[in-house]
Amino acid sequence: MAISYIGNIPNTHVRDHQRKRLYQAEEECSFWDDINVLSINNIKHLVDNISEWAEIKPPTIILEGNTHVYATQDTIVLPYTDTQTIPFICHEMSHVINYNSTNADHHGRNFAYTYLKVVRQFIGLKSYKELLGSFRKHKVKYRRKRMQRRGPKIMTIKNGRKSIHNIAAENPSCKICKLFIEKQIA
Ligand SMILES: [Zn+2]
Numbered sequence: 001m002a003i004s005y006i007g008n009i010p011n012t013h014v015r016d017h018q019r020k021r022l023y024q025a026e027e028e029c030s031f032w033d034d035i036n037v038l039s040i041n042n043i044k045h046l047v048d049n050i051s052e053w054a055e056i057k058p059p060t061i062i063l064e065g066n067t068h069v070y071a072t073q074d075t076i077v078l079p080y081t082d083t084q085t086i087p088f089i090c091h092e093m094s095h096v097i098n099y100n101s102t103n104a105d106h107h108g109r110n111f112a113y114t115y116l117k118v119v120r121q122f123i124g125l126k127s128y129k130e131l132l133g134s135f136r137k138h139k140v141k142y143r144r145k146r147m148q149r150r151g152p153k154i155m156t157i158k159n160g161r162k163s164i165h166n167i168a169a170e171n172p173s174c175k176i177c178k179l180f181i182e183k184q185i186a
Pocket of ligand 1: 091095107
């Protein structure tokens with residue numbers, strides 16, 4: 001459970017509006033009772049696996065010399081043995097993933113969505129359902145859907161050539177996307 005705004009993180013202007021509710025919601029889940037302290041090798045293994053699954057660079061793991069538990073884009077800090085557990089690592093790694101996205105929002109709806117996915121993948125379906133139920137109970141907002149790319153809209157323009165609109169909703173200026181789609185059409 002990171003205390004907000006420690007370390008170099010993006011979007012510090014975004015208010016961490018549902019942190020308390022999210023903490024309450026996760027605390028009531030039985031998978032948070034897992035207090036089994038992982039070995040350094042197992043921590044590294046789990047962090048590497050989550051990073052690979054999320055397609056991000058594995059963060060530096062700091063296990064000593066800090067007073068706070070937190071995560072940034074490239075670091076995960078777990079200075080106490082009672083935080084070197086699967087639920088803590090899943091929570092903090094969800095921050096690392098969120099801070100590597102274009103939608104960094106601390107404990108906001110994008111974080112909550114990522115956290116649900118991490119729990120489902122690395123703890124299990126039962127825990128995922130439990131967390132989902134608890135989010136609903138505590139009115140924790142989470143993003144419902146993946147970020148969607150709008151499909152290309154192909155139009156025939158005057159001279160008979162094809163024109164493509166709405167290439168990538170997230171990055172409409174992406175020339176590589178455009179070239180790639182043009183190739184597919186050809
Ligand atoms: Zn947190």
